[in-house]
Amino acid sequence: MMPKMASTYLSLSYHLVFGTKNREPMIDAQWRVRLHEYLGGTVHGLGGIPTEIGGIADHVHILVNLKATHVLADVVRELKKASSIWIHHEIGTRSFAWQEGYAAFTISATSSEAVRQYIRKQEEHHRKRSYREEVQEMLTKAGVAFEPRYLE
Numbered sequence: 352m353m354p355k356m357a358s359t360y361l362s363l364s365y366h367l368v369f370g371t372k373n374r375e376p377m378i379d380a381q382w383r384v385r386l387h388e389y390l391g392g393t394v395h396g397l398g399g400i401p402t403e404i405g406g407i408a409d410h411v412h413i414l415v416n417l418k419a420t421h422v423l424a425d426v427v428r429e430l431k432k433a434s435s436i437w438i439h440h441e442i443g444t445r446s447f448a449w450q451e452g453y454a455a456f457t458i459s460a461t462s463s464e465a466v467r468q469y470i471r472k473q474e475e476h477h478r479k480r481s482y483r484e485e486v487q488e489m490l491t492k493a494g495v496a497f498e499p500r501y502l503e
Contacts, residue, residue, distance in 0.1 A: 405473045
């Protein structure tokens with residue numbers, strides 16, 4: 352008789368990407384790190400593990416480990432909602448808003464470090480290409496069908 356598995360073991364890592372409304376460069380470098388820390392704290396509060404958070408003035412990247420009980424859309428919605436409220440109150444930018452959608456990609460444990468490095472080098476990446484070009488390339492590499500007009 353085979354022994355029963357004592358627990359459930361998962362490796363559920365996601366690379367989340369979402370931008371500011373209309374891709375406006377609203378995330379100021381003076382408080383960007385604080386925003387990333389706040390997003391990490393929000394992920395913790397939701398029961399996830401933030402592995403890496405980065406981005407530039409018009410978008411963020413979050414590498415996060417979630418539980419099987421998490422609903423990805425709910426996690427992203429809460430991240431956007433909580434961080435928008437934080438920006439309105441703590442930073443005083445009442446006009447701040449996130450875009451409606453987001454991109455999410457599953458990440459294997461063996462790819463995790465490469466994604467972390469990618470997120471850390473956002474400033475460097477965006478000297479050469481726009482947020483739109485970056486997301487389009489990510490979607491294409493992942494085999495995700497998309498309408499280019501929705502990337503505007």
